[in-house]
Amino acid sequence: xxxxxxxxxxxxxxxxxxxxxxxxxxxxxxxxxxxxxxxxxxxxxxxxxxxxxxxxxxxxxxxxxxxxxxxxxxxxxxxxxxxxxxxxxxxxxxxxxxxxxxxxxxxxxxxxx
Amino acid sequence: xxxxxxxxxxxxxxxxxxxxxxxxxxxxxxxxxxxxxxxxxxxxxxxxxxxxxxxxxxxxxxxxxxxxxxxxxxxxxxxxxxxxxxxxxxxxxxxxxxxxxxxxxxxxx
Numbered sequence: 001x002x003x004x005x006x007x008x009x010x011x012x013x014x015x016x017x018x019x020x021x022x023x024x025x026x027x028x029x030x031x032x033x034x035x036x037x038x039x040x041x042x043x044x045x046x047x048x049x050x051x052x053x054x055x056x057x058x059x060x061x062x063x064x065x066x067x068x069x070x071x072x073x074x075x076x077x078x079x080x081x082x083x084x085x086x087x088x089x090x091x092x093x094x095x096x097x098x099x100x101x102x103x104x105x106x107x108x109x110x111x112x113x
Numbered sequence: 114x115x116x117x118x119x120x121x122x123x124x125x126x127x128x129x130x131x132x133x134x135x136x137x138x139x140x141x142x143x144x145x146x147x148x149x150x151x152x153x154x155x156x157x158x159x160x161x162x163x164x165x166x167x168x169x170x171x172x173x174x175x176x177x178x179x180x181x182x183x184x185x186x187x188x189x190x191x192x193x194x195x196x197x198x199x200x201x202x203x204x205x206x207x208x209x210x211x212x213x214x215x216x217x218x219x220x221x222x
Contacts, residue, residue: 033210043199043212091156102146104156 025094136200
């Protein structure tokens with residue numbers, strides 16, 4: 001298996017634009033997580049899905065952030081409109097089940113100018 | 114006070130030394146993860162623990178649920194172990210993850 005695949009690897013966008021980050025979990029994994037990493041706040045869990053259903057989105061910072069998982073093999077994290085303070089590395093991870101070991105994607109480095 | 118505290122924040126060691134990184138937490142947890150973040154930014158999950166001890170190669174992770182403490186040990190450290198090591202706890206309530214601030218390890222040849 002190729003592991004968790006995220007795209008794009010790097011994204012530079014202007015403030016106010018919509019940004020969509022994509023994640024393909026490992027096949028057969030039932031749980032998917034979105035994280036954000038910044039120098040100031042470290043790693044933060046934004047949202048996680050179990051069997052394609054959002055279980056806890058209390059880590060999502062604002063209404064500008066939304067995440068979807070239309071099927072077991074794909075998830076998106078959307079920021080609309082983007083702001084400079086959203087600049088961070090966004091990681092996606094998947095695991096076989098809730099509470100089991102998670103496997104991380106390589107991350108998407110987002111820069112909002 | 115943060116729910117998850119790691120120590121030390123930074124650690125420099127000579128190749129071959131035995132290394133210990135500590136993680137203390139203040140909430141009830143169902144499991145604890147140790148993650149490794151390489152200088153290039155990628156994150157690898159090293160261990161997930163709910164009790165006792167796990168070993169993988171030169172890495173050993175232990176957890177004491179009563180004392181709310183976990184340690185990550187690296188035996189015979191090597192420069193390629195240089196990375197940031199992050200502790201993350203899974204809350205009993207809601208399965209939320211809280212991360213420690215990370216320990217930046219540099220192993221010199």
